[in-house]
Amino acid sequence: MRYAMAIDTKKCVGCSDCVVACQTENNVPLGYARDWIREINQGVYPHLHMEIRSERCNHCDNSPCVRSCPTGASHYEEGGIVKVTKNKCIGCSACIVSCPYDARYIHPDGYVDKCTFCDHRLKKGELPACVSVCPTKCMYFGDLDNPESEISQLLNKRLHKVLIPEAGTGPRVYFLH
Amino acid sequence: MTTNRRDFIKISALGTAGLIWGIWNTRAGALAGMAEKAAGSPGWLSPADMKITPTYCEICFWKCAGWVHKNDRDEIWKITGNAKDPNCDGRFCPRGTGGVGMYHDGDRLKTPLIRTEERGMQTFREASWDEALQYIADKLAQIKAEHGPECTALFTHGSGGKYFTRLLKGYGSDNVAAPSYAQCRGPREVAFYATFGMGLDSPENTDIRDTRCLVLIGSHLGENMHNGQVQEMSDAIDKGATIITVDPRYSTAASKSKYWLPIKPATDLALLLAWMHVIIKEERYDKAYVEQYTYGFEQLKAHVEPFTPEWAYGITTLHPQVIRETAREMAAAAPAVIVHPGRHVTWYGDDTQRLRAVAILNALLGAWGRRGGFYMVESPEVPAPELPPFPVPTRNWRMALKGKYALADLALANGLCDATIPTPDLDCSIKGWIVNGTNLMETLPDRANTIKAIQNLDLMVVVDTMPMEITGWADVVLPECTYLERYDALRDTHHRVPVIALRMPAAEPKYDSKPAYWMARELSKKMNLLQYFPFETMEEELDHELQQMGTSLKEMQQIGVKVFDKQSPLYFAEGEEVTFDTPTGKIELYSTYFADAGFDPMPVYTPHPEPPEGFYRLNYGRAPMHTFSRTVNNPNLHDLMEENTLWVNPKTAKLHDLTNGQQVWLENQDGIISSFPIKVRITERIRWDSVYMVHGFGNNSAKLSRAHGRGASDTELVTRVMMDPIMGGTGMRGNFVTFRTSGREEVQS
Numbered sequence: 001m002r003y004a005m006a007i008d009t010k011k012c013v014g015c016s017d018c019v020v021a022c023q024t025e026n027n028v029p030l031g032y033a034r035d036w037i038r039e040i041n042q043g044v045y046p047h048l049h050m051e052i053r054s055e056r057c058n059h060c061d062n063s064p065c066v067r068s069c070p071t072g073a074s075h076y077e078e079g080g081i082v083k084v085t086k087n088k089c090i091g092c093s094a095c096i097v098s099c100p101y102d103a104r105y106i107h108p109d110g111y112v113d114k115c116t117f118c119d120h121r122l123k124k125g126e127l128p129a130c131v132s133v134c135p136t137k138c139m140y141f142g143d144l145d146n147p148e149s150e151i152s153q154l155l156n157k158r159l160h161k162v163l164i165p166e167a168g169t170g171p172r173v174y175f176l177h
Numbered sequence: 178m179t180t181n182r183r184d185f186i187k188i189s190a191l192g193t194a195g196l197i198w199g200i201w202n203t204r205a206g207a208l209a210g211m212a213e214k215a216a217g218s219p220g221w222l223s224p225a226d227m228k229i230t231p232t233y234c235e236i237c238f239w240k241c242a243g244w245v246h247k248n249d250r251d252e253i254w255k256i257t258g259n260a261k262d263p264n265c266d267g268r269f270c271p272r273g274t275g276g277v278g279m280y281h282d283g284d285r286l287k288t289p290l291i292r293t294e295e296r297g298m299q300t301f302r303e304a305s306w307d308e309a310l311q312y313i314a315d316k317l318a319q320i321k322a323e324h325g326p327e328c329t330a331l332f333t334h335g336s337g338g339k340y341f342t343r344l345l346k347g348y349g350s351d352n353v354a355a356p357s358y359a360q361c362r363g364p365r366e367v368a369f370y371a372t373f374g375m376g377l378d379s380p381e382n383t384d385i386r387d388t389r390c391l392v393l394i395g396s397h398l399g400e401n402m403h404n405g406q407v408q409e410m411s412d413a414i415d416k417g418a419t420i421i422t423v424d425p426r427y428s429t430a431a432s433k434s435k436y437w438l439p440i441k442p443a444t445d446l447a448l449l450l451a452w453m454h455v456i457i458k459e460e461r462y463d464k465a466y467v468e469q470y471t472y473g474f475e476q477l478k479a480h481v482e483p484f485t486p487e488w489a490y491g492i493t494t495l496h497p498q499v500i501r502e503t504a505r506e507m508a509a510a511a512p513a514v515i516v517h518p519g520r521h522v523t524w525y526g527d528d529t530q531r532l533r534a535v536a537i538l539n540a541l542l543g544a545w546g547r548r549g550g551f552y553m554v555e556s557p558e559v560p561a562p563e564l565p566p567f568p569v570p571t572r573n574w575r576m577a578l579k580g581k582y583a584l585a586d587l588a589l590a591n592g593l594c595d596a597t598i599p600t601p602d603l604d605c606s607i608k609g610w611i612v613n614g615t616n617l618m619e620t621l622p623d624r625a626n627t628i629k630a631i632q633n634l635d636l637m638v639v640v641d642t643m644p645m646e647i648t649g650w651a652d653v654v655l656p657e658c659t660y661l662e663r664y665d666a667l668r669d670t671h672h673r674v675p676v677i678a679l680r681m682p683a684a685e686p687k688y689d690s691k692p693a694y695w696m697a698r699e700l701s702k703k704m705n706l707l708q709y710f711p712f713e714t715m716e717e718e719l720d721h722e723l724q725q726m727g728t729s730l731k732e733m734q735q736i737g738v739k740v741f742d743k744q745s746p747l748y749f750a751e752g753e754e755v756t757f758d759t760p761t762g763k764i765e766l767y768s769t770y771f772a773d774a775g776f777d778p779m780p781v782y783t784p785h786p787e788p789p790e791g792f793y794r795l796n797y798g799r800a801p802m803h804t805f806s807r808t809v810n811n812p813n814l815h816d817l818m819e820e821n822t823l824w825v826n827p828k829t830a831k832l833h834d835l836t837n838g839q840q841v842w843l844e845n846q847d848g849i850i851s852s853f854p855i856k857v858r859i860t861e862r863i864r865w866d867s868v869y870m871v872h873g874f875g876n877n878s879a880k881l882s883r884a885h886g887r888g889a890s891d892t893e894l895v896t897r898v899m900m901d902p903i904m905g906g907t908g909m910r911g912n913f914v915t916f917r918t919s920g921r922e923e924v925q926s
Contacts (some may be wrong), residue, residue, distance in 0.1 A: 002371065009431075010414055010433065011411045011414050011415070013269060013399030013407065013429045013801065014800050014801070015271050015399070015402055015407075016801065016817045017271040017274055017820075019271070019799075019817060020271050020275045020817060021255075021271075021274045021817070021818075022812070023273075023676070023813065024255040024256075024274060024277055024813070025255060030816045031816060041860065041861065041862065043861060044865065045826060045861045045865070046427070046439040046861075048427045048431075048862065049425065049432070050429075050430070050432035050862075117738045132257075133258070133268055133269060134273055135268050135269075135402070135404055135407050135408050135411070136399075136407060137268075137408070137411055137470065138411065152684035
């Protein structure tokens with residue numbers, strides 16, 4: 001089992017529903033977010049191109065955050081989900097500095113927090129909150145080890161990329177374009 | 178309880194062959210419900226016993242049905258979509274998902290308030306409900322005695338308006354206006370009615386899901402988050418549909434488009450005429466459809482003959498080849514093509530004619546009544562409460578217009594506002610306003626005019642959940658509980674299928690807030706109008722209606738949404754005889770309705786004023802996470818977007834020495850300066866001749882702790898209003914602004 005997410009940038013309109021759905025689902029305090037929208041504009045009027053991306057922790061295969069964590073709070077779980085054990089975390093921020101995606105933040109209660117791929121929902125057979133709410137249905141989630149899964153099929157047939165591949169972290173959030 | 182019940186629901190199918198009636202015999206169910214109630218057991222559930230409760234969203238008019246979930250502490254936790262609801266397909270938009278913030282917002286109105294000082298100052302004392310309602314009833318009685326009941330008006334947006342409308346009609350006035358008409362979609366309704374014999378309403382009957390070509394003209398789906406349409410646009414992208422976007426701004430939709438036409442602002446009608454020219458000249462229109470269903474093709478053909486793409490080039494700045502290519506693209510996709518009517522279309526005062534051009538283009542392409550074009554809707558008819566007849570007013574809003582705007586089919590909010598300012602030839606200037614859920618300071622153009630009107634009132638009541646700026650001008654403020662804390666009338670929706678949805682409370686009202694139904698009914702007691710509110714509670718009224726529709730309140734509490742079978746086809750059959758509700762019974766390319774009323778029967782392009790040197794056209798629009806000023810203080814939605822920015826092209830920024838993130842005040846052509854500064858966003862996504870901001874920000878109410886003074890308000894800069902002579906729409910895109918590094922004198926001191 002290898003969980004992954006794919007986001008179709010042809011469909012994403014950057015509405016931020018994924019952000020607010022994550023905040024309410026996971027009781028993320030206001031002013032903080034586990035996912036966010038990025039808009040990249042290129043060109044000169046009227047020859048323009050824009051890519052909109054819903055971004056979050058990439059749950060990397062080779063996660064610098066897990067490697068840099070001095071207490072073992074950052075760890076891999078089933079399916080390759082990168083998680084933080086709250087009561088092992090000392091809030092030292094080593095993981096925050098090591099993450100090339102700036103995917104982590106210090107929760108006001110003192111521990112580091114981040115996207116969990118909504119593993120509490122996965123256990124109930126539900127999709128992550130962001131995927132389930134997206135009005136453009138631009139987000140796909142599934143098992144890369146299963147060649148029949150929708151996400152495997154999509155990645156087979158569509159052009160895609162990962163962010164900052166040169167960091168060598170093996171990200172598992174893909175962007176279709 | 179009255180016994181005069183109707184045991185059926187009516188399904189109306191406009192567009193095919195008039196009206197079709199579907200009848201369900203639900204007598205048994207209705208009787209069972211009656212018996213149960215007679216035994217003293219209503220049978221419905223209490224929110225306190227439910228972990229999830231059904232609702233439909235109140236953050237915008239789309240009214241998606243969903244579920245409110247409570248956490249382990251039985252507090253409202255999150256809201257998700259109802260998978261059975263075609264409006265949302267189980268997915269809420271960010272505003273709906275963030276709706277919880279409306280409930281949790283600590284700035285909410287908490288008790289009834291009565292004004293203690295001059296209007297506009299937000300100085301009030303707390304009052305009991307009894308005192309506040311008695312104050313209103315006494316004033317309304319006084320207005321009735323001195324001026325007549327017709328001198329009272331209701332401005333409304335949202336679900337609670339239904340009950341105040343009932344109250345006002347019972348009292349003797351039908352001056353009920355929603356700014357969503359003359360400040361938003363009115364021109365489009367009149368134009369489509371004139372052409373096809375029916376308007377579009379909400380949700381629009383655009384078959385985006387199955388379209389092969391979607392044409393957006395100034396309509397920014399994706400930024401305007403009308404849920405079902407955004408979802409279907411995404412489906413259309415998946416299926417490889419062509420999107421053509423016409424916008425001076427590189428909108429989100431433009432970035433998804435095969436063709437983006439960066440048109441010079443205010444010239445859209447020239448493009449539409451040129452498209453018609455190409456489609457007719459190259460004989461790319463749907464000949465059989467035009468022959469069978471339309472009236473006035475020969476007149477139209479002669480009318481658009483001079484409007485070549487070369488003619489339009491000089492006006493729109495769009496290359497003739499692009500105009501031809503896009504016209505051919507539409508024709509190739511026809512009839513699965515939608516030239517989208519848009520929604521907020523009150524731009525330049527000739528908006529009804531521009532929307533007529535949109536309607537005609539759709540007719541030429543044979544899109545109306547066709548798969549991938551416009552489908553034919555059917556509404557579930559919710560039985561109306563059996564009420565005594567309303568008194569017939571001797572005067573109404575139409576008289577206040579003094580013969581102008583002849584084709585307006587709904588009251589004009591701006592017209593009622595103007596009718597409040599006494600003039601020598603007006604025999605009844607309006608003396609009392611009830612304002613329900615609409616922040617008129619932001620929704621009506623020309624704020625100074627609105628204030629002038631308010632200062633002439635004997636009574637101003639505002640019903641709202643939040644201390645919006647308009648509440649500061651009230652004599653009495655009534656705190657409404659949020660949609661998460663109340664029942665409301667059923668949502669009845671015409672979609673591809675007829676649907677009803679229930680809203681019930683997930684929690685008790687916070688503070689001393691109350692549902693609008695309760696307020697209107699309590700007022701009716703004090704005004705001797707209780708006969709218009711036969712049911713003591715909303716639950717009873719709902720159950721009474723639902724029993725007649727073959728369901729019950731209890732069932733709806735568990736399913737939230739009920740879908741009925743559609744009785745009539747979605748699309749016209751091949752060669753089907755169709756009679757349209759127009760004077761000729763045909764789709765009118767040449768409008769006899771307009772001609773008879775003295776208006777151009779076919780759209781004519783007229784140039785609009787251009788910005789003076791150093792000024793830029795002020796364009797405004799929506800952000801996906803906000804609905805106007807109504808959501809800007811919502812903690813969850815504020816967190817997604819705290820303020821608006823002013824989009825400025827780099828060339829313009831260079832001319833005015835502006836830097837990214839710099840705060841500027843704006844001054845318009847009439848010397849009006851914005852109350853608050855706005856941050857400059859230098860971006861290639863906007864034309865050099867215009868600037869853009871998201872509407873709804875720059876709130877003046879200091880009681881909105883998050884939203885106050887954040888960003889700037891476009892409304893206060895819209896002082897030049899271009900009136901639509903046909904239906905009274907307020908064209909608001911003819912205002913020009915320049916940049917200032919300092920604010921108004923009084924703001925600085």
